[in-house]
Amino acid sequence: MSQNDLHYVRTEMALPQPAPLRERGPVAWIRKNLFANPFDSVLTIIGMLIVAMILPPLIDWALIQAQWTGTDRTFCATVAQGGIQPEGWSGACWAFVNAKFGQFMVGRYPFDERWRVILVAIMFVALLVPLLMPRVPYKGLNAVLFLLVFPVVAGILLIGGVLGLSHVETPLWGGLLVTLTLSYVGIVVSLPLGILLALGRRSKMPVVKMLSVIFIETVRGVPLITVLFMASVMLPLFLPAGVSFDKFLRALIGVSLFASAYMAEVVRGGLQAIPKGQYEGADSLGLSYWQKTGLIVLPQALKLVIPGIVNTFIGLFKDTSLVYIISMFDLLGVVRQNFSDPAWASPQTPSSGLVFAALIFWMFCFGMSRYSIYMEHRLDTGHKR
Amino acid sequence: MATQDIPHDVGGGRASLLYDPKVRGIFFQILVVVALTAFVYWIIGNTVENLKRANIASGFAFLNGRAGFDVSDTLIAFDSDSTYKRALLVGLINTVVVAAAGIITASILGFLIGIGRLSNNWLIRKICTVYVELFRNIPPLLVIFFWYFGVLSVLPLPKESIELPFGSFLNSRGFYFPKLIWGEGSMLVPVALLLGIAMSWFVARQARQRQMATGATFPVFWTSLALIVGLPVLALVATGFPLSFNFPQKSTFNLTGGLQIKPEFLSLYLALSFYTAAFIAEIVRAGIRGVNKGQTEASSALGLRSGQALRLVVVPQAMRIVIPPLTSQFLNLTKNSSLAIAIGYPDLVAVGGTVLNQTGQAIEIVVIWMVVYLGLSLITSGFMNWFNAKMALVER
Numbered sequence: 001m002s003q004n005d006l007h008y009v010r011t012e013m014a015l016p017q018p019a020p021l022r023e024r025g026p027v028a029w030i031r032k033n034l035f036a037n038p039f040d041s042v043l044t045i046i047g048m049l050i051v052a053m054i055l056p057p058l059i060d061w062a063l064i065q066a067q068w069t070g071t072d073r074t075f076c077a078t079v080a081q082g083g084i085q086p087e088g089w090s091g092a093c094w095a096f097v098n099a100k101f102g103q104f105m106v107g108r109y110p111f112d113e114r115w116r117v118i119l120v121a122i123m124f125v126a127l128l129v130p131l132l133m134p135r136v137p138y139k140g141l142n143a144v145l146f147l148l149v150f151p152v153v154a155g156i157l158l159i160g161g162v163l164g165l166s167h168v169e170t171p172l173w174g175g176l177l178v179t180l181t182l183s184y185v186g187i188v189v190s191l192p193l194g195i196l197l198a199l200g201r202r203s204k205m206p207v208v209k210m211l212s213v214i215f216i217e218t219v220r221g222v223p224l225i226t227v228l229f230m231a232s233v234m235l236p237l238f239l240p241a242g243v244s245f246d247k248f249l250r251a252l253i254g255v256s257l258f259a260s261a262y263m264a265e266v267v268r269g270g271l272q273a274i275p276k277g278q279y280e281g282a283d284s285l286g287l288s289y290w291q292k293t294g295l296i297v298l299p300q301a302l303k304l305v306i307p308g309i310v311n312t313f314i315g316l317f318k319d320t321s322l323v324y325i326i327s328m329f330d331l332l333g334v335v336r337q338n339f340s341d342p343a344w345a346s347p348q349t350p351s352s353g354l355v356f357a358a359l360i361f362w363m364f365c366f367g368m369s370r371y372s373i374y375m376e377h378r379l380d381t382g383h384k385r
Numbered sequence: 386m387a388t389q390d391i392p393h394d395v396g397g398g399r400a401s402l403l404y405d406p407k408v409r410g411i412f413f414q415i416l417v418v419v420a421l422t423a424f425v426y427w428i429i430g431n432t433v434e435n436l437k438r439a440n441i442a443s444g445f446a447f448l449n450g451r452a453g454f455d456v457s458d459t460l461i462a463f464d465s466d467s468t469y470k471r472a473l474l475v476g477l478i479n480t481v482v483v484a485a486a487g488i489i490t491a492s493i494l495g496f497l498i499g500i501g502r503l504s505n506n507w508l509i510r511k512i513c514t515v516y517v518e519l520f521r522n523i524p525p526l527l528v529i530f531f532w533y534f535g536v537l538s539v540l541p542l543p544k545e546s547i548e549l550p551f552g553s554f555l556n557s558r559g560f561y562f563p564k565l566i567w568g569e570g571s572m573l574v575p576v577a578l579l580l581g582i583a584m585s586w587f588v589a590r591q592a593r594q595r596q597m598a599t600g601a602t603f604p605v606f607w608t609s610l611a612l613i614v615g616l617p618v619l620a621l622v623a624t625g626f627p628l629s630f631n632f633p634q635k636s637t638f639n640l641t642g643g644l645q646i647k648p649e650f651l652s653l654y655l656a657l658s659f660y661t662a663a664f665i666a667e668i669v670r671a672g673i674r675g676v677n678k679g680q681t682e683a684s685s686a687l688g689l690r691s692g693q694a695l696r697l698v699v700v701p702q703a704m705r706i707v708i709p710p711l712t713s714q715f716l717n718l719t720k721n722s723s724l725a726i727a728i729g730y731p732d733l734v735a736v737g738g739t740v741l742n743q744t745g746q747a748i749e750i751v752v753i754w755m756v757v758y759l760g761l762s763l764i765t766s767g768f769m770n771w772f773n774a775k776m777a778l779v780e781r
Binding site for chain 2 (some may be wrong): 043206230234240324336
């Protein structure tokens, strides 16, 4: 057995060694992520140049050179332009945003009545936030309050004319108030309508199917502007003499119908992804069409298409800015309208106002997309590969 | 033998018609048709009455009337004496031009950024992510306004134009660049260009056949480039440079000569390209990531270099995933070009809006809009479907 004497079996594990010095630490990270090969190095240098070209001037414009306070345009214009700033000055005019903040939020809503808007905003947040947090109980009650009670209360508060509240006409509304109202109504109307249209498109009844297809494809084939034009110019023609719609309501109808066509296609994608066995299983259990749809098919289908639904919501939110073209003043419209205010017109006003509007739009849309990603992970039941 | 009576219906006692899905289906459809017909009848009745009261004659006869307005940016001859029909044609051409230019730029930019988001380079990846997240989450109208009011309208006046290379200028009235003037004998150049394109198509076909037969590859790209660029240059040299340039010249108040691109077009084009590029980038990224990693590994096992693997294995498969959503982005861009009206670029919707205000022919104008945009959508998606069928992998 002499040959066996040479064997060697190690009984304890070798201690873990730190990675070699050239594989760890910031230098290694930089080499791996920024200068892996000559082409990569060239890319990095180009990238650095781009950042250097954009970032410092942006910070300089938005923060360092910016004019934060002021009462009129002289604070945001150079001496040659009739202001107080030195020649060659270029900075954001946040004073303009500051002065117009109220208008950007609610438009020309009467100053003494603005508490009503604030109250509605508080109710909106108080009902929406618990609805979005999965851990908070009483979801059903919350949803009923948010989707059925809130619109009525908000409508009474915002429009007024009853309960001793003075009437505020919708042409006075503006700013973020209009943007959010249009989006809220558009979202609340377009989701059920879109589901109905999607079901209609997959219906076995030829007439229903054909009508759904015609509606969806026509609306999806034309720009929102033409739909809005149609709502604002053609709706009055369609109604009997004397009956007239509020312009705001017409825009609401246009936006909701437009979004529901897109929503229908998203939902249809989800419906098509449900295996046939689910439909057949529901049939064999003796469920009626609506039971089958409501209890078996839609819960699965809608879960699958959450990203698509939220994308449609984001699209709808962004598209509300188009009502500016039928001369209504949403957030972007009010900002645009204020460029021509002689008290504030200066070369820096447009970009400052637009950057502010962009920031608000961005926060809402980015928030929605992040929430949808979170929801997607939460509802993921592992069917995805 | 005890028999048991099993109660069962033999014919006769059929379930009530009320519960027959077929009958119910027919009933509902009839209901829908009746309701819709009644609704349409009501609408048409109201419309006819309203039009009569407003003294508007329906029909497309108004199209031959004198327009009476000027259009700031036209590619075909137009003045205020032209007809409404011609005005709408000008608008249509402008829509197509800005949409086509936007689609090309957005695709190139989108592909670069989409690939950039998958890069191994940390900095490039971050820059591309910031770009995508920024532009996806703001309205396109805001981007248009930003270019128009924030950038282009604060550029210096023509007197202090910014000088750019190749004798071009940038100022608040737009972008000026030298105009090519074709001299005598320069017809040879486009002919050479066409010849180059035809020859490179032929070379590509031959190369593909040879590769299929023998496996030997041929540098198609460089050969085509040489043919397409080289032949016209050769033609230029042979004819002794018959080209001359008309450079824009500074005068006291404006620039004269050269070609001018108006700020309206420029802001719309840039905004649409930048906005749509963010969406295309996401589509491209999803497409490339949708190709199984095993494909890349298998191609390197076969000895393909990474460039070859990308070109021959990954991209053809990614294209399958990319093309359908890409089509809908192209359609979105075309539809978003209607935002031109907000900055006064005379596209179809802007011109149509003017005509609508002048004549009150709301229904006709809206019908024209819908027909044109549906037509453009059909053409674009038809082309992309053809392209899709061509790119689709031949499967078993």
